[in-house]
Amino acid sequence: MLLSFRRDQVDSNAASHNNNMEAELDSFQRQVAEKFTDLNASSSGDDLLSLEWIGKLLDSFLCCQEEFRAIVFNHRSQISASSSPTNRLVSDYFERSIKALDVCNAIRDGVEQIRQWQKLSDIVISALDSRRANVGEGQLRRAKKALVDLAIGMLDEKDSTRLAHRNRSFGRAKDGHNRSMGQHLRSLSWSVSRSWSASKQLQALASNLTTPRQNDVGLAVPVYTMTSVLLFVMWVLVAAIPCQDRGLQVSFFVPRQFRWAAPVMSLHDKIVEESKRRDRKNCCGLLKEIGRIEKSSRVMNELIDSIHFPMSEEKESEVKQRVEELVEVHEALKNGLDPFERKVREVFHRIVRSRTESLDSLC
């Protein structure tokens, strides 16, 4: 009698325990769905792939990561048996997350490169921002030089490599253009070797990711969810920020059965659309601010080329207008890059911390 009573009690405990687990996993799915629906809603026109929007994406990642961490912690007894399939799933996720760390580092290098462009545009602005009445020839020459450096710097990596090789055969250019090009190439890789490839890294991140069935018990679904979120975020970063061998060819697909699939796939498709646009096809990064700087500086460059001295009043006012535009773009970059870089760094640190904690708790 006593025995059977006790057994019942254990069963009901197990049942309520299971219910709690289920609720937790369900809440996780819901949260991911909410976050991405939000992101999808705020991704119209100019907002998508802006520094601010990507910042929001990173924030969402951090939230999802936190919840995932909690889930892993709550299930640690399941995970610690080293032969359990759950253990394998979770270990697998954290091994994958190491690949994401390298992406974060490469992105940080890319942000620094954008900063170099921002500095060049700063030089253009200070050259043309004349307190005097007119813009002189010398100032235009100075601005032009910075604009040329900027244009070279913004070449897609493959193009700039070709250009560098071609120029090298003509010996050292007198005006140091070779140097600035060399700088751009070199500054791309502090954190990863010259042979590192962002697109290969993404492929590796995505490899062997098996879709669980909807009613798979245990942690298969949350692990799949977190992995997909991680992969998507890294994919967006690589799409937006200059880095070595960017390629969006990674096939990213989430079956509709998951609540968060629709908003994530919608964003994915929008971004793929963006990458195919004619004016952004060969750019070095889909970040909106990069496009703006590229456009502003190109327009300015053309304007300067069209100027003959003495400058007409019309030209002068045009110059003033373009400078103002450039100032706006430049300010946005200057204010946005630092916090963005900090966020990327935060993502890095949290991924590491999360991994360490679960390795600790798997003991």
Added chain:
Amino acid sequence: MAENGEEKLLAVARHIAKTLGHNESMADDILQIFSTFDGRFSREKLSEDHQPGDDGSSGVASLERALNSLDSQISRFIASDQPIWSDPADSAAFLDSIDELVNLTRDWSHASSEKPIGTLLSRADDMMQQAMFRVEEEFRSLMDHGAESFPVNHRFDSEEEEDEEEEEEVDYDDTTQIPVAQPLTDYDLIIDALSSATINDLHEMAKRMLAAGFGKACSHVYSASRREFLEESVSRLGLQKQLSIEDVHKMQWQELEDEIDRWIKAANVALRILFPSERRLCDRVFFGFSSAADLSFMEVCRGSTIQLLNFADAVAIGSRSPERLFKVLDVFETMRDLMPEFESVFSDQFCLVLRNEAVTIWKRLGEAVRGIFMELENLIRRDPAKAAVPGGGLHPITRYVMNYLRAACRSRQTLEQVFEESNGVPSKDSTLLTVQMSWIMELLESNLEVKSKVYKDPALSYVFLMNNGRYIVQKVRDGELGVLLGEDWIRKHNAKVKQYHVSYQRSSWNKMVGLLKVDSAAAGMNGLGKAMKEKLKEFNTQFEEVCKAHSTWVVFDEQMREELRISLAKLLLPPYGNFIGRFQNLGDIGKNADRYIKYGVEDIEARVNELFKGTTTARK
């Protein structure tokens, strides 16, 4: 009279210059030549318009003339193909012209709204732009070529050190420099990356550029050049080119160990020699403009710093297997020892981020060390229970863990530091490291206890526990580990081993000894003889069995072996001797007693001394 004469002379001179000189600059040159003949023909006197009547136009005209003369000077310099700075007199003159231009512009800027003056000032500005353009070009060229032609060529190759037997030396490849060999550990080395003269020139140029609003470009050029030089120097330190975290994670341990050694040298050279040297250079070139100096320095060093920190980070992230402890500790200690350098070299506002990164990564290395100990715990917990040692000897896991901990505790101070950083709560009288060590010992002992139960014979279990327990205490006793665990711990564990001894004896031998009890009150004389015969027979059988089995068991510690034998002898011999004596004196047995007595007392002793020798394999 004389004044009038001089006026006339000057007027004539001006007239000649104007007539002969086809343009203004030629006229100017002619006036220049006149001025070398006679002191009266000073440039000011010749160029100035001495018509006292016209105020306004005289001012404008004088400005114009001044600008014209500066224009011709500056244009001449700019037009030249030769670097202006290849001749100190030229560069000085060029800078003078620029300074004059600056002064002129400043003096007249209040009147810039007046149209003629405004136009002239625009022209001045344009001249300034062109001059600055040239300065920037020469600045860049001087930065790049100055480094190349400076005769000191520093090598910090690791390959060099292989040739040295004792001290590591840095050789200077030199043409004009006196060779100085210094041990690499002497970081008081000062590198001047550029000659003093070059640095001076650069400073003069930078001064003008910053004052003319060309500061950003100047800083940009400076940083680009020095960054390349610095990265070249760092790459010559022999590190593999930018390993990603995954690369490090996948590396073979042997290879990674070597890379860590190279990294330690590189980090020291960078933080103690290269970066301070760059800082000094920045401060000298941008002297008086601290913001530009700070910014430029950060630009120069950022990449190399990140590269170095990334490697340390990768080591921290990828290393949890216990074999990696000592190398990870090396990296931890390097970061710890370099923290003061990080603080001082990256002390300015722009480098705050780098400083913080260094601290974060240092802390992460500490986490890695703690993680390694957790892995060790795992290893112990998961060591299979079934793997028991035949003969009850020393188990490999005991040997491994104890030697590991002994080796680890040689770095006790560093480990204390690592564990203090964790968020653990120390107890009143023990450090966190002590807590960690105690815990590992507990785990090991639990594991051993489980293993001991595998033996079918409980006596063997006790022998097993004795052996391993003794080994543990020995390894703890004289060394840092003993200091950590404390005298109390050692005492307690010695007592435990003694307890196993007692248990062993009890389980195998007590019954036997019990047989040797002579209860004279029990049976009559006849019954006693029979009982004793039975008992003796039983004793002989048991004794034979036990000796056979226990001879193949191992007690590795000589002293403990002796102790066991002595205590067994003490246990057995007196009662046995007593028993045999009584037996032999029994009436009805009498002469036949010897038939039943298999062992003399000496024989018993001899057999006992054969115990625990083990087979040759079991002894290993």
